[in-house]
C-alpha cells in the first residue's frame with residue numbers, strides 16, 4: 096500500500112481545479128490545505144474540494160510552514176512561478192508541480208532547479224498533455240519509425256507562445272524523445288503592449304527550430320484562426336496529425352488515414368491528463384518512473400526555445416543553443432527600444448480573470 100501524500104495547492108483559480116481533480120482522483124494523494132490571496136477563491140475552492148476553513152491560508156508561506164506538505168501545486172499566474180517554487184523548495188516537500196510556462200526567463204528557471212536540487216525536491220512542470228494517450232501513441236509511431244525518419248514538424252496555435260504555444264513546443268520535444276534543439280530562428284510582431292497572465296507577450300510570432308541536420312520544427316502563434324494544440328509531423332514514409340487528444344496517421348503501408356482512439360475518457364477539456372499526471376508524480380516520488388516525463392528539465396527546454404525565438408527577433412539572427420541570455424529577451428527588446436510599442440496602452444488578455452487587488456500580479 097502506497098503512502099498517502101499530503102498536497103497543498105497555491106492559488107485556487109481555474110487550473111488549480113484541474114490539479115484538484117488530479118490530486119483528488121489519484122488514490123495516493125489528498126489535498127489538505129489551500130492558499131490564495133483572495134478570500135472568495137479560498138471559500139469556493141475549499142467547498143468544491145472539501146478543504147475545511149481551518150486549512151485555508153491567505154499567505155502561502157504560512158500554509159507551507161504549518162501543514163507538513165509532501166507535494167505543493169503552484170497554480171498562480173506566470174510571474175509568480177519562480178518565487179513560489181523557490182519558497183516551496185525551501186520547505187522540502189517531496190515534489191512540486193509548477194504550472195507552465197516554467198518561468199519568465201532562463202535565469203529564473205535555473206534558480207528554481209537549483210533550489211529544488213539543493214533541497215532534494217522533485218520539480219515537475221504542468222505540461223499535462225504528455226499524458227494524453229494520443230500524444231503518447233504519436234511518440235511511439237515516431238520513435239518506432241512508423242512514418243520513417245521525421246523531417247518536418249509543424250505546429251500552429253493561438254493565445255500566445257508562452258501560453259498555449261508552450262504545449263505545442265512541448266509536443267515537439269515529447270515525440271522527439273526530448274532531442275535537444277540546436278538552433279532557433281524567430282520573428283516577433285509586437286505593436287501593442289500586450290500581456291498574458293501578467294507578463295509581456297507578442298502580438299504574433301513564428302519560429303523555426305533546428306533539431307538535426309534535416310529535421311526542423313515550425314511554430315506559429317496567432318497567425319490564423321487555428322486554436323489547436325499539437326502538430327503535423329512529416330516523415331520520409333508517412334505523416335501524422337495530433338490535435339489535442341486526437342490522432343490520425345498515414346504511412347506508405349496504410350490504405351489512407353488510420354485513426355487512433357484515445358484510451359481515456361474525455362470528461363473535461365483535458366480528459367484524465369491531470370489524474371495521470373498526479374499518478375506520474377507519485378510514481379516518480381516512489382522511484383517507479385525514474386525519467387518522469389514532465390520533469391523540470393523538459394519544461395526548461397520548452398522555455399529555452401521560447402526565449403530563443405525572442406532572442407532571435409531581438410538580435411536579428413539565428414540563435415544557437417544553449418541560449419546564453421538569462422534575461423527575458425522580449426523584455427530586453429521592448430525596454431531597449433528594439434521592439435517598441437507603437438500602439439500604447441497596457442492590457443492583459445487574461446484580465447477577465449482578475450478578482451481584485453489581492454492578486455499580486457496587478458500592474459504597478
Ligand SMILES: NC(=O)c1ccc[n+]([C@@H]2O[C@H](COP(=O)([O-])OP(=O)(O)OC[C@H]3O[C@@H](n4cnc5c(N)ncnc54)[C@H](O)[C@@H]3O)[C@@H](O)[C@H]2O)c1
Nearest residue numbers: 106107108109110131132133136171172173194448454455
Ligand atoms: N497546463 C495548462 O493547460 C494550463 C491551462 C490554463 C492555465 N495554465 C497556467 O495556470 C496558471 C494560472 O492560470 P489560471 O487560469 O488558473 O488563473 P486564475 O486567475 O484562474 O487563478 C489564479 C489564482 O491565483 C490567485 N493569486 C494571485 N496572487 C496570489 C498570491 N500572491 N498568492 C496566492 N494566490 C494568488 C488568484 O486569486 C487566483 O485565484 C498560469 O500560469 C497559466 O499559464 C495552465
